């Protein structure tokens with residue numbers, strides 16, 4: 001684990017000393033858009049873009065799900081890193097279901113970042129949406145990559161499914177904000193905290209938000225009502241990792257997802273949504289966290305459980321929802 005400083009790889013864990021034991025996530029660097037507009041530098045073109053992901057990472061998982069839901073597999077190919085993120089950061093070593101770097105055959109993800117900009121200073125995160133024409137990074141912020149996938153390739157795919165519809169945008173944004181701070185990033189803030197207070201500052205709002213969501217899902221099928229939206233997929237990638245990893249490894253153990261009746265059914269419904277189960281890889285997920293974070297799990301032993309039957313009926317369609 002480390003970062004690039006002026007284009008050089010430096011092996012260094014997150015600095016929590018300067019922030020009172022708190023983990024603070026750095027903003028993503030590359031924020032270009034893909035657009036059909038005449039003057040756009042990045043236009044939607046089949047085969048032009050390449051997606052770099054880890055199957056372990058909840059942020060990359062969002063992008064993989066949207067690629068699937070929006071029928072982009074034939075247009076945007078994927079390279080999958082190995083689950084271990086150790087002294088060289090993300091790497092393309094051999095591991096079942098990892099693909100290697102299909103474009104450059106690099107050994108490490110940081111080589112892709114320095115190919116984009118040779119003197120860059122940044123953390124080397126995943127997902128990355130790469131442009132083969134300019135040989136650079138279009139965008140490395142998952143929240144933006146999924147919006148690009150949601151709408152900008154529709155003319156190529158003829159897939160008009162819209163997970164961020166105009167009329168629901170303000171409600172989706174409001175829920176995303178709460179879910180991002182308290183859950184998506186909340187589990188990391190709890191897990192990476194280096195003192196008791198920083199941990200409690202994260203773990204309490206995390207479970208308050210899960211309690212709130214469970215109550216909400218007792219009345220409506222999805223986070224924003226009767227229609228599945230981006231907000232649901234953004235929550236899904238954290239929920240699916242919760243019982244296998246966050247409960248134990250990140251000390252998010254006030255309750256398990258299995259203890260929440262409505263969230264459990266909702267999680268099963270999203271998992272059973274066509275195409276989604278294929279994007280979930282529990283071997284990569286468990287291996288990444290338990291093997292890479294050696295300061296929390298120095299033995300690198302990976303727990304065997306939990307048993308989860310995500311194919312059980314979810315019965316969410318029986319719900320009388322209020323919108």
Ligand SMILES: N[C@@H](CCC(=O)N[C@@H](CS)C(=O)NCC(=O)O)C(=O)O
Nearest residue numbers: 057058059123124125126140141142
């Ligand atoms: N804001 C980014 C965050 C991505 C992110 O932090 N990914 C993690 C993997 S789960 C990573 O690559 N971490 C490496 C690092 O922080 O150095 C996004 O949502 O795309």
